[in-house]
Amino acid sequence: QQQVKQSPQSLIVQKGGISIINCAYENTAFDYFPWYQQFPGKGPALLIAIRPDVSEKKEGRFTISFNKSAKQFSLHIMDSQPGDSATYFCAATPHGSSNTGKLIFGQGTTLQVKP
């Protein structure tokens, strides 16, 4: 079964702190790992994405770390700000033509950054 497990379910961080969200997958090869940010009442917006041949990707305050052997990847938000308070989803695109087009999403993490 194709699954992406995301943790924690919720996270509270002080302003200026580091937010870390973890995802793990099993039993399936995935080709592409995007992270999405969703604010209440809005659709998910692409934040940053990585491919399995890269171990780390950084864009501004957002960094994805990828561990292919452990089948784990994580999002780090440096210098977290109240405006980062949102729900974050990891996702993965399964390998294979029958899976083309499908994104498998984690369950989501609700982040609250306290001022």
Add this chain to the structure above:
Amino acid sequence: EAGVTQSPTHLIKTRGQQATLRCSPISGHTSVYWYQQALGLGLQFLLWYDEGEERNRGNFPPRFSGRQFPNYSSELNVNALELEDSALYLCASSPGRLQETQYFGPGTRLLVL
């Protein structure tokens, strides 16, 4: 550049009725994807359309169907509505079949009473 648009924003139906949801992709995008975001269940892949054809579907019953029009806009139809169909339905688009990045619209919130 306008993003993905969806209509209506909210829809209230009763059990057994049919619901029709609409999506307009980003200009130049040919692929449209539909997802269901039910409370506590995350985002579940429903359907993928590209160049007017259904290319893939998720693990949903046949009463979930749709189509893509020549202008690449898309329609999702849900027949014989059940209470558990209440959810946020999200549409996404991408520039083509081999483009992995999907851009999401704001969604249509469907409530089945």
